[in-house]
Amino acid sequence: MVTSLEERPISAAVIKRLPRYYRYLQDLQNENMERISSEELSRRMGVTASQIRQDLNNFGGFGQQGYGYNVEYLKNEIGKILGLNKTHNMIIIGGGNLGKALAGYANFESRGFVVKGIFDANPDLVGKRIRDIRVMAMENLECFLEENEIAIATLAIPKQDAQHVAEQLYAAGIRAIWNFAHVDLDLPRDIYVENVNLIESLMQLSYRLNKKH
Amino acid sequence: MVTSLEERPISAAVIKRLPRYYRYLQDLQNENMERISSEELSRRMGVTASQIRQDLNNFGGFGQQGYGYNVEYLKNEIGKILGLNKTHNMIIIGGGNLGKALAGYANFESRGFVVKGIFDANPDLVGKRIRDIRVMAMENLECFLEENEIAIATLAIPKQDAQHVAEQLYAAGIRAIWNFAHVDLDLPRDIYVENVNLIESLMQLSYRLNKKH
Numbered sequence: 001m002v003t004s005l006e007e008r009p010i011s012a013a014v015i016k017r018l019p020r021y022y023r024y025l026q027d028l029q030n031e032n033m034e035r036i037s038s039e040e041l042s043r044r045m046g047v048t049a050s051q052i053r054q055d056l057n058n059f060g061g062f063g064q065q066g067y068g069y070n071v072e073y074l075k076n077e078i079g080k081i082l083g084l085n086k087t088h089n090m091i092i093i094g095g096g097n098l099g100k101a102l103a104g105y106a107n108f109e110s111r112g113f114v115v116k117g118i119f120d121a122n123p124d125l126v127g128k129r130i131r132d133i134r135v136m137a138m139e140n141l142e143c144f145l146e147e148n149e150i151a152i153a154t155l156a157i158p159k160q161d162a163q164h165v166a167e168q169l170y171a172a173g174i175r176a177i178w179n180f181a182h183v184d185l186d187l188p189r190d191i192y193v194e195n196v197n198l199i200e201s202l203m204q205l206s207y208r209l210n211k212k213h
Numbered sequence: 214m215v216t217s218l219e220e221r222p223i224s225a226a227v228i229k230r231l232p233r234y235y236r237y238l239q240d241l242q243n244e245n246m247e248r249i250s251s252e253e254l255s256r257r258m259g260v261t262a263s264q265i266r267q268d269l270n271n272f273g274g275f276g277q278q279g280y281g282y283n284v285e286y287l288k289n290e291i292g293k294i295l296g297l298n299k300t301h302n303m304i305i306i307g308g309g310n311l312g313k314a315l316a317g318y319a320n321f322e323s324r325g326f327v328v329k330g331i332f333d334a335n336p337d338l339v340g341k342r343i344r345d346i347r348v349m350a351m352e353n354l355e356c357f358l359e360e361n362e363i364a365i366a367t368l369a370i371p372k373q374d375a376q377h378v379a380e381q382l383y384a385a386g387i388r389a390i391w392n393f394a395h396v397d398l399d400l401p402r403d404i405y406v407e408n409v410n411l412i413e414s415l416m417q418l419s420y421r422l423n424k425k426h
Contacts, residue, residue, distance in 0.1 A: 015420055023395070046397070082416045083423030101244035101314035105411070107395070113415055152418055176418045182236070182320070184259070192421040194414055198318070200232035201409050202326055203295045203390045205365055207228055208405040210296030 010058050017055055018078055025075035031032055032160070037068035087112045089149055090178075094156035095120035095128070095135045098180060102154060103130045113152070117144055121161075138165075145172040152176045159183040166193075223271050230268055231291055238288035242327045245249035248279035280289070300325045302362055305389075306378055308333035308341070308348045311393060315367060326365070330357055334374075351378075358385040365389045372396040379406075 024045055024053075028036060042049035055060050059081060062074050063133045079085055090108075092099045095118045102108075103115050120126060126137045136144060144150075153174045156161050160180035168179060170191050177193045179185060185193050237258055241249060255262035263354045269275050272294060275287050292298055303321075305312045308331045315321075315322045316328050331348045333339060349357060357363075368375050375394035382390060383404050390406045392398060395413075398406050 019416040083419035088419050097314040097317040104310040107412055111412060134355050147305040151422055154219050178418060192418060194418045199320055199324060201407055203232040204228060205391060205405060205407045206296035206301050209364055209389050
């Protein structure tokens with residue numbers, strides 16, 4: 001199953017929907033539900049049963065016609081596809097309010113995303129601790145990345161600094177950036193950037209509010 | 214132009230792209246650029262010129278064949294469509310790390326999103342100030358919403374509390390929720406919910422990292 005998955009390109013839209021399946025299956029598991037039909041799952045998730053079957057067929061199916069899905073098995077398989085059966089070490093660049101909030105988000109750790117270090121250019125922050133995590137100087141970034149196996153770097157810094165820092169991260173071998181800076185990073189194709197643009201998300205709301213009037 | 218916009222349904226994908234146009238146009242304005250061709254804008258934004266023309270045609274065009282776009286005019290028009298020419302008062306439910314980070318994000322205010330109050334169920338937080346904003350008890354929420362014109366409510370609370378609080382907000386007249394809780398809210402159709410699911414965003418990165426191996 002996993003082999004065929006690696007060979008076929010899966011659309012970004014499907015990938016974006018997988019975490020939601022994972023979340024619903026986890027909730028079902030917490031309710032001690034063992035099996036679920038695609039119809040019942042569709043009712044709960046508010047998507048069509050055919051969409052569910054199509055999405056899961058991308059990864060080889062997981063269901064038996066007429067028997068529905070085994071909740072735990074399906075959850076675990078989707079978890080594996082999403083890489084949630086592994087630990088991913090992270091660093092956060094920027095120890096301001098946002099960096100602090102992200103460092104303090106215990107939910108991440110329970111999914112295997114572990115913050116190993118926070119870096120900040122402000123000498124007043126360096127040496128302080130956020131939760132149990134030390135804030136280090138930017139000068140130590142390269143050395144830290146050499147000594148620690150870090151998979152994901154989070155950018156919680158102003159947009160004017162983001163491109164430069166992202167290039168530094170790339171040069172140090174980082175291949176996944178979680179970008180909260182309000183800018184499109186220009187980087188080689190072999191690094192994956194996931195943007196979280198909070199102000200653009202707010203603008204979606206103001207568009208809807210504006211349209212109503 | 215605005216009239217035709219109200220009549221035709223615009224796809225969510227186009228709406229999601231508008232803030233990015235706005236951002237690039239703002240950058241161009243900061244560079245004192247007065248006009249830009251769709252070809253040059255396309256090069257900068259990494260999308261096709263035909264996509265740009267199609268997107269903007271949804272709102273009546275804005276460009277003159279052969280003359281390109283007037284940067285300031287186009288920025289202002291997109292700003293109006295997005296409702297950025299108005300002030301939107303917000304409240305934040307949840308004064309924890311995330312609520313604090315969102316309250317402290319000065320960028321929001323510069324776009325017209327002004328945080329007027331923070332609410333928390335924890336009595337230890339009530340009465341404190343985050344930036345200049347008072348943290349109030351949840352008991353005061355209804356009364357506060359009656360006395361203040363609030364457009365957007367931000368949910369920065371755990372998932373188990375989110376549905377209940379969202380219903381309270383709806384009953385008090387709120388019609389736009391910015392939801393950071395890790396749950397799909399079940400609400401009437403006339404309230405607009407914009408979800409920011411940080412853990413699902415992280416899972417997109419772990420999927421990519423997992424696929425590489």
